[in-house]
Amino acid sequence: MHSFGYRANAVLTFAVTILAVMCAMASLSDTLNVPSPSADVKVLNVNWFQKQPNGHDEVSLALNISADLQWMFTWNTKQVSLWDGIIPLKEHAKFWIHTTNKYRFIDQGSNLRGKDFNLTLHWHVMPKTGKMSADKIVMAGYHLPEEYR
Known part of the structure:
Protein backbone atom coordinates (compact mmCIF):
# COMPACT_ATOMS: atom_id res chain seq x y z
CA MET A 1 0.00 0.00 0.00
CA HIS A 2 1.33 3.44 -0.95
CA SER A 3 1.42 6.26 1.51
CA PHE A 4 -0.31 9.61 1.08
CA GLY A 5 3.00 11.24 0.03
CA TYR A 6 3.53 8.77 -2.81
CA ARG A 7 -0.02 9.26 -4.07
CA ALA A 8 0.23 13.08 -3.88
CA ASN A 9 3.54 12.95 -5.76
CA ALA A 10 2.02 10.76 -8.50
CA VAL A 11 -1.00 13.06 -8.92
CA LEU A 12 1.17 16.19 -8.96
CA THR A 13 3.60 14.68 -11.49
CA PHE A 14 0.71 13.63 -13.72
CA ALA A 15 -0.85 17.12 -13.52
CA VAL A 16 2.42 18.87 -14.36
CA THR A 17 3.00 16.50 -17.30
CA ILE A 18 -0.48 17.20 -18.69
CA LEU A 19 0.05 20.95 -18.23
CA ALA A 20 3.40 20.77 -20.08
CA VAL A 21 1.82 18.83 -22.96
CA MET A 22 -1.03 21.37 -23.19
CA CYS A 23 1.46 24.28 -23.23
CA ALA A 24 3.48 22.61 -25.98
CA MET A 25 0.32 22.02 -28.05
CA ALA A 26 -0.75 25.65 -27.54
CA SER A 27 2.64 26.94 -28.61
CA LEU A 28 2.74 24.70 -31.70
CA SER A 29 -0.80 25.61 -32.76
CA ASP A 30 0.08 29.31 -32.61
CA THR A 31 2.98 28.87 -35.04
CA LEU A 32 0.44 28.21 -37.81
Whole structure:
Protein backbone atom coordinates (compact mmCIF):
# COMPACT_ATOMS: atom_id res chain seq x y z
CA MET A 1 0.00 0.00 0.00
CA HIS A 2 1.33 3.44 -0.95
CA SER A 3 1.42 6.26 1.51
CA PHE A 4 -0.31 9.61 1.08
CA GLY A 5 3.00 11.24 0.03
CA TYR A 6 3.53 8.77 -2.81
CA ARG A 7 -0.02 9.26 -4.07
CA ALA A 8 0.23 13.08 -3.88
CA ASN A 9 3.54 12.95 -5.76
CA ALA A 10 2.02 10.76 -8.50
CA VAL A 11 -1.00 13.06 -8.92
CA LEU A 12 1.17 16.19 -8.96
CA THR A 13 3.60 14.68 -11.49
CA PHE A 14 0.71 13.63 -13.72
CA ALA A 15 -0.85 17.12 -13.52
CA VAL A 16 2.42 18.87 -14.36
CA THR A 17 3.00 16.50 -17.30
CA ILE A 18 -0.48 17.20 -18.69
CA LEU A 19 0.05 20.95 -18.23
CA ALA A 20 3.40 20.77 -20.08
CA VAL A 21 1.82 18.83 -22.96
CA MET A 22 -1.03 21.37 -23.19
CA CYS A 23 1.46 24.28 -23.23
CA ALA A 24 3.48 22.61 -25.98
CA MET A 25 0.32 22.02 -28.05
CA ALA A 26 -0.75 25.65 -27.54
CA SER A 27 2.64 26.94 -28.61
CA LEU A 28 2.74 24.70 -31.70
CA SER A 29 -0.80 25.61 -32.76
CA ASP A 30 0.08 29.31 -32.61
CA THR A 31 2.98 28.87 -35.04
CA LEU A 32 0.44 28.21 -37.81
CA ASN A 33 -0.79 31.80 -37.51
CA VAL A 34 0.67 34.01 -40.25
CA PRO A 35 -0.01 37.63 -39.21
CA SER A 36 -0.38 40.38 -41.80
CA PRO A 37 -0.26 43.68 -39.91
CA SER A 38 -0.36 46.99 -41.72
CA ALA A 39 1.07 50.40 -40.93
CA ASP A 40 1.37 53.77 -42.60
CA VAL A 41 3.52 56.72 -41.56
CA LYS A 42 3.19 60.19 -43.03
CA VAL A 43 5.85 62.80 -42.35
CA LEU A 44 3.81 65.96 -41.81
CA ASN A 45 6.58 68.39 -41.08
CA VAL A 46 10.28 68.70 -40.43
CA ASN A 47 10.16 70.46 -37.04
CA TRP A 48 13.81 71.27 -37.21
CA PHE A 49 16.80 70.20 -39.22
CA GLN A 50 19.92 71.74 -37.83
CA LYS A 51 23.61 71.36 -37.38
CA GLN A 52 24.53 70.94 -33.72
CA PRO A 53 27.49 72.90 -32.28
CA ASN A 54 29.58 69.71 -32.38
CA GLY A 55 28.97 69.41 -36.15
CA HIS A 56 26.36 66.64 -36.14
CA ASP A 57 23.10 66.84 -38.10
CA GLU A 58 19.91 66.59 -36.03
CA VAL A 59 16.32 66.12 -37.29
CA SER A 60 12.96 66.20 -35.54
CA LEU A 61 9.83 65.19 -37.46
CA ALA A 62 6.06 65.48 -36.95
CA LEU A 63 4.43 62.17 -37.88
CA ASN A 64 0.99 60.67 -38.41
CA ILE A 65 1.15 56.97 -37.65
CA SER A 66 -1.70 54.59 -38.31
CA ALA A 67 -1.39 50.87 -37.73
CA ASP A 68 -3.56 47.80 -37.57
CA LEU A 69 -1.80 45.16 -35.48
CA GLN A 70 -4.96 43.19 -34.67
CA TRP A 71 -3.63 40.30 -36.77
CA MET A 72 -0.92 39.84 -34.15
CA PHE A 73 -3.49 38.80 -31.55
CA THR A 74 -4.50 35.16 -31.34
CA TRP A 75 -5.99 33.24 -28.46
CA ASN A 76 -2.40 32.70 -27.22
CA THR A 77 -1.30 36.37 -27.30
CA LYS A 78 -0.78 38.04 -23.94
CA GLN A 79 0.38 41.43 -25.21
CA VAL A 80 2.23 43.27 -27.99
CA SER A 81 5.09 45.63 -27.17
CA LEU A 82 5.46 48.60 -29.49
CA TRP A 83 7.80 51.57 -28.91
CA ASP A 84 7.74 52.35 -25.20
CA GLY A 85 4.22 51.03 -24.72
CA ILE A 86 2.31 47.81 -24.39
CA ILE A 87 -0.87 46.90 -26.25
CA PRO A 88 -2.69 44.45 -23.95
CA LEU A 89 -5.90 43.94 -25.95
CA LYS A 90 -6.81 43.32 -29.57
CA GLU A 91 -9.26 46.23 -29.44
CA HIS A 92 -6.35 48.64 -28.79
CA ALA A 93 -4.19 47.25 -31.61
CA LYS A 94 -5.76 49.44 -34.28
CA PHE A 95 -4.73 53.05 -33.75
CA TRP A 96 -3.88 56.42 -35.24
CA ILE A 97 -1.59 58.92 -33.52
CA HIS A 98 -0.06 62.30 -34.26
CA THR A 99 3.38 62.55 -32.68
CA THR A 100 6.94 63.74 -33.03
CA ASN A 101 9.83 61.32 -33.02
CA LYS A 102 10.84 60.80 -29.39
CA TYR A 103 14.44 60.10 -30.31
CA ARG A 104 15.75 62.60 -32.86
CA PHE A 105 17.70 61.44 -35.86
CA ILE A 106 21.33 62.36 -35.32
CA ASP A 107 24.15 61.79 -37.76
CA GLN A 108 27.76 62.10 -36.70
CA GLY A 109 28.70 64.50 -39.44
CA SER A 110 26.84 66.55 -42.02
CA ASN A 111 25.50 63.67 -44.04
CA LEU A 112 21.71 63.93 -43.63
CA ARG A 113 21.03 66.82 -46.00
CA GLY A 114 19.09 65.63 -49.05
CA LYS A 115 19.20 61.98 -48.01
CA ASP A 116 16.48 59.37 -48.47
CA PHE A 117 15.55 57.35 -45.39
CA ASN A 118 13.30 54.52 -44.23
CA LEU A 119 11.08 54.35 -41.17
CA THR A 120 10.76 50.99 -39.45
CA LEU A 121 7.98 49.92 -37.10
CA HIS A 122 9.21 47.16 -34.73
CA TRP A 123 7.11 45.07 -32.36
CA HIS A 124 7.39 42.09 -30.03
CA VAL A 125 4.58 39.61 -29.40
CA MET A 126 4.48 38.02 -25.96
CA PRO A 127 2.41 34.81 -25.93
CA LYS A 128 0.76 33.28 -22.90
CA THR A 129 2.90 30.21 -23.54
CA GLY A 130 5.68 29.57 -26.02
CA LYS A 131 8.37 31.56 -27.73
CA MET A 132 8.26 35.37 -27.88
CA SER A 133 8.48 36.67 -31.45
CA ALA A 134 9.51 39.95 -33.04
CA ASP A 135 8.91 41.44 -36.45
CA LYS A 136 8.91 44.76 -38.30
CA ILE A 137 7.52 46.70 -41.22
CA VAL A 138 9.97 48.85 -43.21
CA MET A 139 8.47 51.86 -44.98
CA ALA A 140 10.60 53.55 -47.62
CA GLY A 141 10.31 56.72 -49.65
CA TYR A 142 11.09 59.52 -47.22
CA HIS A 143 13.43 62.39 -48.03
CA LEU A 144 15.17 65.05 -45.93
CA PRO A 145 15.54 68.66 -47.10
CA GLU A 146 18.67 69.93 -48.81
CA GLU A 147 19.05 72.89 -46.43
CA TYR A 148 19.02 73.28 -42.64
CA ARG A 149 15.85 74.76 -41.08
